[in-house]
Amino acid sequence: MGHGGGGALSAELVAGLFAPAYGGRTLAGLADSAVLELGGARLAFSTDSYVVRPLFFPGGSIGDLAVNGTVNDLAMSGARPAYLSCGFILEEGVEMAVVDRVAKALGAAARAAGVEVVTGDTKVVEAGRGDGVYLNTAGLGLVPAGVDIRPQRAVPGDVVIVSGDIGLHGVAIMSVREGLEFGVAIESDCAALGGLVEAMLAVTPDLHVLRDPTRGGLGAALNEIAAAAGVGVVVNERSVPVPPEVANACAVLGLDPLYVANEGKLVAFVPRGEADAVLAALRAHPLGAGAAVIGECVAEHPGTVVARTAFGGTRVVDLPMGEQLPRIC
Amino acid sequence: MGHGGGGALSAELVAGLFAPAYGGRTLAGLADSAVLELGGARLAFSTDSYVVRPLFFPGGSIGDLAVNGTVNDLAMSGARPAYLSCGFILEEGVEMAVVDRVAKALGAAARAAGVEVVTGDTKVVEAGRGDGVYLNTAGLGLVPAGVDIRPQRAVPGDVVIVSGDIGLHGVAIMSVREGLEFGVAIESDCAALGGLVEAMLAVTPDLHVLRDPTRGGLGAALNEIAAAAGVGVVVNERSVPVPPEVANACAVLGLDPLYVANEGKLVAFVPRGEADAVLAALRAHPLGAGAAVIGECVAEHPGTVVARTAFGGTRVVDLPMGEQLPRIC
Structure with missing residues (x-):
């Protein structure tokens, strides 16, 4: 199960198995989406499969996740998301009312995100070979001229901001x-x-890195960026916005909030001179109202993320081995 | 199971559930891939999930299918396939050697098809919630200027050709x-x-319809075209190339070859004046050596496919309800 968790085992699978098998240059970039040229257009292209359990949960559904997860991967390249594909794998016997509810949630989420579902596919597997509904979406977006956002661009001095x-x-x-x-x-x-x-890019096209900390949470996202760019990251633990109800729940469940998945947040590495303006732009947007500076990018300890604890000490924030919570998305 | 079979139940699911849920205009086109504009480029975009059982079979594997199936959907819009995404859904406990073999087959098939896998994702589900490996690929291709190939363009007088x-x-x-x-x-x-x-387009850009008769076979493909264009199709049963070993196997298994899936064939609707040249171009290519004219497009019985039997009679070739063979791709 750990190989699907977005942590060290997942990274090993991509670097050790998929990248060599496929060859090519783009997958090795390890960004949330690939940026490529086709017919003179600069496009972002990304995919995710969704196996969340249960299908419907407080605040969303597998249909919402399948739109927002892929749209966000495109946005993390600075692209304006435009089109989605959607593949359903149905388990024989799943109620058509459930499929309909998922499809309607997906359609509504697409309209809210300003993207169009333009192509799709449905497969059915026998009962006991699936779990109701699995989805896959792939997305296409247009990267504006002058925008070059990817993990490798983190440099010492960058300010690290989380959107809430x-x-x-x-x-x-x-x-x-x-x-x-x-x-x-x-x-x-x-x-x-x-x-x-878009609101951040209106302030400056020179955002260095954007990432949505989904599987593996903020801890995995920061580790991936540190490794990709060969930089160190220092996080001020007290500055990380953890709501009390999340802190309480994590204490009960034995989880570290730094490794818990988010599906509507981003972490940004921004040049120091632009940080105040970007923070203000985030806070002026409903989805960034809780934005905060949580740390900085440093030249020391390249590849390693270090947290300054509330008590004045430091600790290493490792890449998690797997996901603490299976089938979270 | 029938809803995943590519026949009447699948069509009902798309028209009655997915299209209304998503809204938008493009899905309703019901071509193998969507053709859309982005950043001034005219792109084909398509997706399929793959749940074939067993994972490896004579002549290929789920990895080959996942490349060729999606590449062919792009090619059926006249696009030159360029990029693929790939999502794995692994069942907990599947051997890593199996995953590696699938990924290598997929990489080799991509190189053979001249496309690059540029973005991917892996999810893992519990044992008993999957079946080893499920794949999804989405593909992107560039549609050449002046090419407009889609089911709605079939017109009476068109010659119907199958590539082998x-x-x-x-x-x-x-x-x-x-x-x-x-x-x-x-x-x-x-x-x-x-x-x-590409070889066909070199003869004429004015191909009206291309379709790869996968799930539901040639029978479903012809029915979908007849319905989309509001035309009749007449097939000369004796002209359809059915190899004796397929005919024998179908007799034993109780199948109709017209409804059996193909993964390396296409059916083309071509203006009468271009038919001889297109047929020659097909036959000059290794993958089209067995190409044959199998029928014509007519103004009579719009939406209906009729076969002229070997005995001089006629019969209606219905859209199959589901797939005769579950999990064929």
């Missing part, structure tokens, strides 16, 4: 899956970030 | 799945058709 409260998606899924209640209802943050990225 | 022997893929899968032997080894025709379509 972390841990909501993973905790929402776990609370409904395990039937837990934490006093306050916890909803997934599942949302499309295309508009938020 | 039908039924090989479905019979190859069934023979290995059921442990049947038919004297002669039957291999899947799984192949990428981008080069064959």
Whole structure:
């Protein structure tokens, strides 16, 4: 299960098995989406499969995830998301009303994100060879001229900003899956970030890195960036926005909020001179109201993420081995 | 199971559930791929999921299918296939050697087809919630200027050409799945058709319709074209190239070769004046050596496919309800 978790085992699978098998140059970039040229257009192209359990959860559904997850991967290249494909793998016997509800959620999420589902496919497998509905979406977007956002562009001096409260998606899924209640209802943050990225790009096209910390959470995202760019990252643990209900739930469940999945947040590496303006632009947008500076990019300890703890000490934030929570997205 | 079979139930699902849920205009075109404009480029975009059982079969594997199936959907719009995404859904416990073998087959097929796998994703589900490996690929291609190939362009007078022997893929899968032997080894025709379509376009850009008769076979493909264009189709049953080993296997298995899936064939609707030249171009290509004229497009019985039988009679070739063979691709 760890190989699907977005942590070290997933990275090993891509670097050790898929990249050599496919050859080519683009997959090795390891960004959320590939950026390529076709017919004179500069395009972002990305895919994700979705196997979340349960199909419907507080704050969203597999249909919302399938749109927002792929749209966000495109947006993390600075692209304006435009078109989606969608493949359903149905388990024999799943109720048509469930399929209909998923498709309607997907359609509504696409309209909200300003993208169009233009091509699709449906396969059916026998009962016991699936789990109701699995989805895959692939997305296409247009990268504006002058925009070059990718993990390799992080440089010492960059300010690290997160767009809001972390841990909501993973905790929402776990609370409904395990039937837990934490006093306050916890909803997934599942949302499309295309508009938020546009607002940031309106301030400056020179954003260095954007990443949506999904599987593996903020901890995995920062490790991937540090490794790709050969830089160190220092996080001020006290500055990371963890809502009290997430902190409480993580304490009960034995989870570290830094590794819990988000589906409507982004982390940005921004040149120091642009950081205040970008932060202001984030906070002026409904999806970035809780944005905060959480750390900086440094020349020391390349490839390693270090947290300054609330007590003045430091600790290494490792790449998680797998996902703490299976089938989170 | 029938809803995944590429027949009437699949069509009902798209028209009655997915198209209304997503809205938009492009899905309603019901071509093998969507053709769209982005950044001034005219692109074809398509997706398919692959759940074939077994993963490896005579003549190919799920990895070959995942490349060739999506590449062919692009080629059926006249596009030159360029880029693929690939999503794996792994069942917990599948051997890494199997995943590696699938990925290598996929990489080799991509190189053979002249496309690059540029973005991917891996999810893992619990044992008993999958079947080893499911794949999804989405593909991107560039549509040459002046090319407009889609089911709606079929007109009375068009000549209907098939590029070679039908039924090989479905019979190859069934023979290995059921442990049947038919004297002669039957291999899947799984192949990428981008080069064959380029050879046809070199003769004339004015091809009206191309379709690869996969799930539901030639019978479903012709019915879909007849319905989309509001034309009748007449097939001369004696002219349809059915190899004797396929005919024998179909007799044993109780199948109609017209409905058996192909993975390396195409059917073309071509203006009468271009038919001889297109047929010659097909026959000059290794993947089109067995090409044959099998019928014509007529103004009578719009939406209906009629076969002239070997005995001089006629019969209606219905859209099949589902797939005769589940999980064929």
